[in-house]
C-alpha cells in the first residue's frame with residue numbers, strides 16, 4: 325500500500341517547500357507544516373506522486389499549489405460527473421519548471437516525457453501540452469489527463485471547482501482513491 | 508465619466524507590471540499587453556481603481572491577479588444573486604504588500620485605512636481584515652466589501668466563481684458597472 329512514513333514525509337515536505345520557494349510562493353507557517361503528500365498507494369512517491377498545498381476548497385471553488393519533484397508523475401485520471409455537478413474542472417498554470425501535460429486527443433508523434441517505467445499500460449492519452457512558467461491549460465470534466473514534471477521539478481497553480489479526491493477515477497486500478505497524508 | 512486615455516493607460520499598466528514583478532508573478536507577453544485598468548468611472552484611478560490580469564474565467568471558475576497602487580481603493584460593492592447562481596464567491600490571497608479588507612460585521616474601533624477622501628458616505632462596512640503576503644480571506648455572495656492597499660501597493664490573487672462585472676452592485680451610485688478597459 326506504500327505508506328509514507330514520518331521521515332519520508334518530512335523529506336518530501338522539505339523538497340516541496342524548496343520548490344515553492346523557487347517559485348517565490350509565500351506560504352503561512354501552517355500551510356508549510358501541512359503540505360499534503362500523495363503517493364497514490366503505489367509506494368514509489370518520488371516517481372509517481374504529488375505534493376499539495378490547498379489554499380481554499382469551498383462548495384464551489386478550489387485553489388491549490390502543486391509541487392512536482394524532478395520527473396515526478398501525477399498518474400492518469402479523470403474527474404467524473406458528481407452528485408452536485410458535471411465533474412471537477414481544472415486549470416493548471418505553471419509557475420516554475422516545466423510540465424508535460426497529456427490529455428485526450430491526437431497523440432504527439434514524439435513524446436517529450438514518458439509514463440513512469442513499468443506502468444505504460446496505465447497511460448492511454450498522449451495529446452501533449454507543454455507548460456512553462458506563465459502558461460496554463462484548462463481541463464474540462466470527464467477528460468482523461470496526466471502530467472509529469474521536467475528535470476527541475478515544477479510548481480503548478482490549480483484553479484478548479486470543488487475538489488473531492490475520492491471521486492477521481494484512475495486508469496491504474498492499483499491506485500488508491502484517496503491520496504494519503506501521513507501525519 | 509473618467510475615461511482613461513492611452514498615455515494614462517500605459518502609465519498604469521507599467522505600474523501594475525512593476526507590482527506583479529515585485530510579487531514574482533510570471534505573466535505571458537499577451538497578459539502583460541492586456542492588463543485591465545478599471546477606474547470605475549470616477550476619474551481618479553490612482554485613488555479609486557484597480558489593475559487586473561484575468562487568467563481564466565469559465566462558466567464556473569475564475570482566477571485573477573489584482574494589482575493595487577499604493578493606497579488605491581477598490582470601492583465598496585457586493586455580488587448579488589445571478590440567474591445561474593447565488594452570486595460570485597471570492598477568495599483574496601495577498602501576495603505582496605498589505606491589504607486592508609473591510610466586510611460586513613463589527614466595525615473596527617480604529618480603522619487602519621480610510622475610505623477615499625470625500626467619498627466617506629459611500630463606505631458603510633468596517634469589519635477590518637488585514638492581509639499580509641500568504642494570508643487570505645473568503646467573501647461569500649451578497650456580502651458587502653471593499654479593500655485598499657497599504658503604502659507599498661499590493662498584489663492579490665483572486666480565486667472565485669464566474670466573474671461577471673456587470674452584475675456587481677456598488678454602494679456609490681456614481682460608479683459605472685463595467686470597469687473600462689481603454690485600449
Ligand SMILES: [Zn+2]
Pocket residue numbers: 401402403414469
Ligand atoms: Zn485532474
Ligand SMILES: [Zn+2]
Pocket residue numbers: 584585586597652
Ligand atoms: Zn468583490
